[in-house]
Amino acid sequence: MYGEDDTLRRLERAQTPSVQVEPLDDWLTISPASDEHETRGGLIIPSSAEVPVRSGIVLACGDEIQGVAPGDKVLFPRGAAMEVRLGGEPVLIVRRRDIVARFSE
Numbered sequence: 391m392y393g394e395d396d397t398l399r400r401l402e403r404a405q406t407p408s409v410q411v412e413p414l415d416d417w418l419t420i421s422p423a424s425d426e427h428e429t430r431g432g433l434i435i436p437s438s439a440e441v442p443v444r445s446g447i448v449l450a451c452g453d454e455i456q457g458v459a460p461g462d463k464v465l466f467p468r469g470a471a472m473e474v475r476l477g478g479e480p481v482l483i484v485r486r487r488d489i490v491a492r493f494s495e
Contacts, residue, residue: 411474411481413452418489420446420464420471420482442468445493446482455486465491 411419423445448462458464470488473480 411450411476411483413450413483415452416454416486417452418455418458418484418486419449420466420484421449422446422471422473422480422482423463443490444468444471444482449481452486458486458489458492462492463494464489465493 413419443465444467445463445465448458448460448464450460451458466484466488467490471482471484473482475481
């Protein structure tokens with residue numbers, strides 16, 4: 391059957407899925423930024439207490455996208471995104487029309 395080394399390699403591959411999402415048409419995939427932040431006094435403000443806008447970095451764009459490219463930092467309404475988990479990491483899927491701005495820090 392399988393040797394111990396083969397079994398370990400199969401287990402490692404199963405635990406680290408290599409899933410990539412390629413958005414179609416006017417959809418984008420976005421890596422969400424952490425909306426949680428700490429005040430100068432040390433209080434942690436949860437993302438739910440903030441304004442209803444989220445930010446993130448564009449990972450990939452569909453074929454019909456104009457004005458936004460992978461690597462851009464963007465703002466969009468909190469309810470506009472669908473969140474999926476790929477390889478244990480959250481990825482947001484958003485329509486181009488819901489992107490309200492690009493920004494830089």
